[in-house]
Amino acid sequence: MRAVSAFTTVVVLVALAVRAAAVNVTEIALEIDQRLQVGVSEIEQLVQSALESAAAAGTTVTATTTATATATEYVTVFEPTKTGPGATGTATAEPKETDCMYSTGELFDMYQAFLDNFMYPANIAQANSVNSTLLSENCVGRIDDTREFDGRELNTEYLFGLFAFLNNGTGVINILGQPTNYTIVEFLGGCNTAATSALVNLYVSDLDLNATIQLDFWFRWDEEGRVAEYDATIRRASRLYDILSDVVSARLSGSNVATAEGTTAWKSLLVGSICGQATIYCTGDNLQYESMEACEEYLMANVRMGEVYEGGMNSIFCRSLHQNMLKFRPEVHCPHVGPSGGDMCRDEDMDYETVVWGYKKAFSSFIYY
Template sequence: MLSRTAFASVLLLVRMSFGYKQPINYLQALEVLAAAYADPASVIDGIIPSPLSVDVVGRVDATTTFVGQELNTEYLFGLFLQGADENTTQLIGTPRSVTIQSSVVEPPVAAVSFISEMEFSTVNMTVPLQIDMFISYDDDMKIVSYDAILRRVGEFMAYTVPYLAPQIAKELNSTTTNVTELIELKTATDVCAVSTQYCTGDNQQYESHDSCMSFMTALSFGESWQGGMNTGWCRYIHKNMVKYRPEVHCPHIGPTGGDMCIDRDYVQVVDTNPFNQTLLAYNSSYNVADMKGIPANNIAELVKVQTEVVSMTTVAFSPRSYTCSFCI
C-alpha cells in the first residue's frame, strides 16, 4: 500500500492528467463571482456570462432553495438590481463592493467568505454583510451547487433598521415612532404596489390594492431568518423579482406564498439535501460525480487510505477587493 505522501502525489498527478483544474482556476472563478455580485446589472443584462451552470441548485439559509440558472440569477443578482432602481428607502441594501475575506479550495469545491458592503442610499449609509458559501463547480468552472450562509443577518437587520426607520416614516407620511409598525407598513406598501402594477390578469393575486394592504398589514413581518417562510419579510424579498417573470413570482407575494413563502418544517429543511452535485471534495467522499475522470484503480486506493490522504492541494488565498465603480 502506498504511503500517505506517495499516494497524495500520485493522486495529484492523476487528477492533472485527467483535466484536473488547479486551485488558481478556482480563485479566478471566485473573483468572477465577487465582481458579478458587486455589479448585478452586468449579469442581468448579459454583459458578462453567468457564473452559474444551467442546472445549478443553490440554497440560502435565510431564505430557501432555488433551482435552475434563471431562478438563481434572479435571486442572486436581480434582487439587488431592482432594489437599487427604487427611489424609496429599501430594507435590502445594494452591494457596492465585495471583498474575498478568505478562501480554501479543494477541487471541485471552494469555501469562501465574502464581505459585501451594502449601501442604503437614502440614508447615506453603508454596512458590511458577511456571506459564507460552499461552492461546487462543474468541468466548465460554472457553479453547479452552492450553500450560502448570511452570517449574523439578525444583527445586520437590528443594526440597519433603526437608521432606516425615520426616513421610512417620512416617505410614508407616518407619525408613528414604533419601528415594528413602520417596517410592517413599509413592507405592505411596497409589496402591494408591485402586485398592483405587475400581477394582473391571470397573475392577479388580490381582489384590489386595499385587500392586499389588509392582508399584508395583518401578516407578521417575521424574523430575519424567515425569508423563506409565510411572512411579510419573505414577500418583501420576492417583490423585487416580480417584474422579471410575473407568472412565476406573483404567487410568491400573494396570499398563498406560492412555493416560496410557505410554512416549513425545521427538521425536514435541515435533513433535506437538495444539491445535484455534492459539496464534498475529492479527499472527503467517494461520490461518483466527485470521481469522474479518475481511473477505478485509483479510486480503490483512495478508499483504502480514506481520511489518511495528505491534502496537499488545499490553498488559502489572500483577501482581494472588487469595487463597482459603474454600478447603477
C-alpha cells in the same frame, strides 16, 4: 492510572462515534490495542451503553465488534441510519470522486469573477441576461434563511436580480442594499470546489447608509468553469437585520430608539411597496389581490413582519425580497407576494428539522474528494 486513561479514551472515542452518526459520517473505526490494557469485555459494555444512549437520543446506530484471540485489537464499526424527516437508508450520500480540473489559482480567479459580477452595477447585466453564463444550466443553490433554488434562470434572478434593483423608480422600498465592493477574507480551494468568505459592503439607498455583511459560500464548478452548486450563508444576518430595523423604526417615529409605532410604520411602508409592485406586475392571470387597498389590508392583518430566518417563510420580509423578482417572470414570482406565498414564502415546509436536513433536498451530496 493507565487503566483509567484507557477507559476514558474508550468513552471519548465511542462518544465521538455516536456524535459522528448524528452528522452523517457513515463509518468510524475504533482500534484499541493491548497497550491500553483494557479488556474486551469492558469495551463491549461501553459500546453497548453508547448504543443505548444513542437510541434514547433518537440516533440509530448499529455496531459490529471483533477481537483477536489474544485481545490485542478491538474494532467497532458504527453504521448510522438517518433519522431526520423522510429518512431512508444511510445517513449520507456517498462521496463523489472527481477529477482535479482546476488549480487553486484558477478557482480563486473564478470566485473573484463571481464577486465582480455580484457587485452593482455589474449585476444588472447578469440579471438582464436572465441566464447568467457564470452558472451551469442545472445550477443548484441554497441560501441560508431563505430556500433552495434550482436551475440557471432562477439562480440568476436570486443571485443577481435580487440586488440589482431593476424596478427602482417604481416606488419600491428595499430592506436590502446594493453590493458595491468586497474584500476576500477566506479561501480554500482544490480540484473544482472551494470554501470562501468575503466582506461585502451594501449601500442601503432607502436608508442612505452602508452596511457590511460577511458572505460565506461553498462552491462547485463544472468542467466549463460555471457554478454547478453553491451553499451560501450570511454571517450575523439576524444582528444586522435587527440593527437596520431599529434604525428605520427610530427614524419613522422621530425618536432616538426604536418604538412600537415606528416598527408598525416600517411594516406599513414595506407592505405599501410590495402591494405597489404587485399592482404593476401581477395582472391578468397573475393577479393576486383585487386592489392595492385589498393587498395592504390583507398583509397588514394576516402576515407577520418576520425575523431574518423567515426569509423563506410566510412573512413580510420574505415578500419584500421577492418583490424585486416580479419584473423578471410575473407568472413565477407573483404568487410569492400573494396571500398564499406560493412555493417561496410559506411556512408549511420550513419547520426546523426540515430546514436542517434541507441539504438532502438541495444537493445529492456536497462531499467531493
